[in-house]
Amino acid sequence: MTVNNSTESALVTGASRGIGRAIALELARAGYNLCLNYVSNEQRICEVQHQCEELGVQTLIVKADVSQAEEVEFLFNEIRKLPGQLSAVINNAGIRIDGPLMLMKENDWDRVLDVNLRSVFLVSKKAIRPMISKRRGSIVNIVSPSGLTGREGQTNYAASKGGLVALTRSLARELAPLGIRVNAVCPGVIKTDMIKDLKQELLDQFLETIPMARFGEPKEIAAAVAFLCSDQSSYITGQVLIIDGGLTMGH
Numbered sequence: 159m160t161v162n163n164s165t166e167s168a169l170v171t172g173a174s175r176g177i178g179r180a181i182a183l184e185l186a187r188a189g190y191n192l193c194l195n196y197v198s199n200e201q202r203i204c205e206v207q208h209q210c211e212e213l214g215v216q217t218l219i220v221k222a223d224v225s226q227a228e229e230v231e232f233l234f235n236e237i238r239k240l241p242g243q244l245s246a247v248i249n250n251a252g253i254r255i256d257g258p259l260m261l262m263k264e265n266d267w268d269r270v271l272d273v274n275l276r277s278v279f280l281v282s283k284k285a286i287r288p289m290i291s292k293r294r295g296s297i298v299n300i301v302s303p304s305g306l307t308g309r310e311g312q313t314n315y316a317a318s319k320g321g322l323v324a325l326t327r328s329l330a331r332e333l334a335p336l337g338i339r340v341n342a343v344c345p346g347v348i349k350t351d352m353i354k355d356l357k358q359e360l361l362d363q364f365l366e367t368i369p370m371a372r373f374g375e376p377k378e379i380a381a382a383v384a385f386l387c388s389d390q391s392s393y394i395t396g397q398v399l400i401i402d403g404g405l406t407m408g409h
């Protein structure tokens with residue numbers, strides 16, 4: 159899975175923590191120069207940058223809210239500074255603002271849809287033009303079981319991730335003739351900051367429904383993302399690869 163680090167680069171949105179951090183490290187191991195995006199956590203992104211550079215690749219940190227068109231524009235202007243063709247884009251940045259729909263504020267609906275779904279439209283639109291000209295590229299979107307099966311208290315999050323599954327498959331169809339692959343990875347319950355606020359009772363309930371009886375590690379998601387970016391997955395497009403210890407088996 160090693161690429162020539164002078165010719166290939168990758169963008170990871172939300173690379174400062176959790177799954178995005180693990181993806182950045184895995185792609186660094188595979189030899190990609192990296193654009194590491196974050197929105198607020200400067201100290202954490204600097205740590206990730208240091209760890210990636212120790213693996214021998216070049217990196218560029220870009221602070222940008224990927225739900226905002228002008229910030230995505232800035233992000234792609236910055237990416238030009240990174241050596242190598244942008245051949246992999248990982249749309250990982252995401253948030254949850256849970257609550258029953260009856261009590262959900264419009265802002266909380268909009269914010270989750272903007273960060274989780276609109277961002278992927280904005281980022282992918284900018285990324286694919288150079289990919290099309292080289293007829294080479296892989297986009298990986300991070301979705302969620304909520305987007306496949308639905309989950310109470312997550313109408314906004316589930317709608318964003320379900321929409322992202324549909325976007326993934328539609329864009330895969332658009333870009334397949336142009337040599338670009340688009341896939342999604344669907345993590346189950348993974349040990350990151352995102353699940354820190356969940357009550358122990360809910361986590362215990364989840365555990366009971368996971369056939370492998372444990373939560374996932376960010377590196378278990380990262381390995382699959384690196385595979386989908388690599389030429390080893392050269393005939394795979396429009397797929398949703400579920401990595402959840404069996405939680406959503408059958409969907």
Ligand code: NAP
Binds near residue numbers: 173174175225347351
């Ligand atoms: P996390 O630990 O909360 O990290 C979220 C990352 O997204 C951070 O790097 C954060 O940057 C970044 N981010 C948030 N809003 C952003 C914005 N507007 N623009 C740019 N970056 C932004 O979350 P995680 O668990 O690693 O989740 C990563 C992805 O996996 C998300 O799409 C999530 O929905 C999905 N997922 C997670 C799980 C799970 O169990 N953890 C399960 C299924 C799917 P800052 O650090 O700068 O704030």
